[in-house]
Amino acid sequence: MSDLPAQWTHEPRKVLRFNPGDKVADIDTDSSPGYSDGKDGSEELQDERNERFAGLQEMLYANGRAGDRRSLLLVLQGMDTAGKGGTVKHVVGAGNPQGIHYTSFGVPTEEERAHHYLWRIRKALPAAGDIGVFDRSHYEDVLVVRVHELVPRDVWEPRYDEINAFEKELVDSGTTIVKCAMFVSLDEQKRRLSERLERPDKYWKYNPGDVAERKLWPAYQEAYQAMLDRTSTDYAPWFVIPCDKKWYSRLAINELLIEALKGMKLEWPPADFDVEAEKKKLAEA
């Protein structure tokens, strides 16, 4: 049974799912697929769905403590200013830090470069009952690496298949993967970068390198297209998130998380002890 709020005319996991043949160039970053309402009221709905997410997250965590091996991995991949950080703060942030493990994957360190590109990824995978959040991910190794030709084609080319095999292994071992490709228009990106330059409390988010990356958008577009075409699988599909409207992208990702957690059919774990005997013991203790 669905508890999808009425504002959603279509399930986000269906309407946002990347389908073979979909073109990155055609993404309307300012749209709000499946959502019938506008910004008004979205904050209230967000609060409500934050709570729903937090409840399900606690239940996943409880099951992890009780021996269930399952976990969830949220992969946030997207251009600068697409809203990865805001999603972590306003969506994932509703959960309990006890069961949330956030990792940001920046330029690899010297130690990381000395290892296989999945080494640092594996180290950050969520434990049983946890939600792992990847702010950027192993997909950097077929995006920035490809665009900047940091390694030759014959090195990055096999990675699509390797990543699929890696994710298959994760899914088989009980990890549900929610992959969000977040897209923002170049105009909206410019607006957001400008804002960072106007507000001293946002300077820290500004990286001069981001401006140069804008010129590489055609190459990134091609790399994103290849990524979506080749790594959107039945077991770990990509969701394409239009991000010009922050309120929409957050609601959408929140809902994808809720849907993924509901798909696990979680219940509170049964007692692994004799409840009545414990009550008696406790009364006497």
Added chain:
Amino acid sequence: MSDLPAQWTHEPRKVLRFNPGDKVADIDTDSSPGYSDGKDGSEELQDERNERFAGLQEMLYANGRAGDRRSLLLVLQGMDTAGKGGTVKHVVGAGNPQGIHYTSFGVPTEEERAHHYLWRIRKALPAAGDIGVFDRSHYEDVLVVRVHELVPRDVWEPRYDEINAFEKELVDSGTTIVKCAMFVSLDEQKRRLSERLERPDKYWKYNPGDVAERKLWPAYQEAYQAMLDRTSTDYAPWFVIPCDKKWYSRLAINELLIEALKGMKLEWPPADFDVEAEKKKLAEA
């Protein structure tokens, strides 16, 4: 300048600080030191102070990204049901998962036992700009280890000094340490354990071993006394938190975190780039 809410007649960091000579046996676990009001209105105040904490946490994180090496470490130590988990959820949970790293220290794994007892602790220390949260900590090695005689006295005895030296090193390298010893009465503990046995959504929090530990309270009391006497230092003092009133213990720890963050005198980090030049570059990009 203090923005301590009017309900606080005394600063928590002063009124809750452990002083030489204080006795664990004398702690009134049902009291609310320094706080003039009751439970009514505490939820509203908690929301307000959650926001204040979140704002300061973001500023710490921003500074970390900008090269500031400082970090904060919250150590939660206390008997079962004292409210460590609830504090993580309702106090720390207000922060942004981007900059919060939670670690729970349970029974050491085989690998952990093969290392020095501080090995797993060091691995979990917060990075620059982060808040690390220890749910139990290295103090287990002078509490449960001492009470259950898991190692001989001549092994645990030197640990008080070792821990002081370890924490001195942390503080010297820029980590502010907030250590909270959380105390709940045996009666209130029984009530909370009973609740876990009454509610199927709480079974997962119940551990049959907790009941047996109750009988060891006198030994634990002695171990807590030694811990407080010997490891409450000028650079890393202990705060004693009465925890029979959940609303109070959460407000108190929230305030201790705010005070610690304010003590860092954080500002938004200045731009490490030429703002005007970037504006120009961006306009053209």
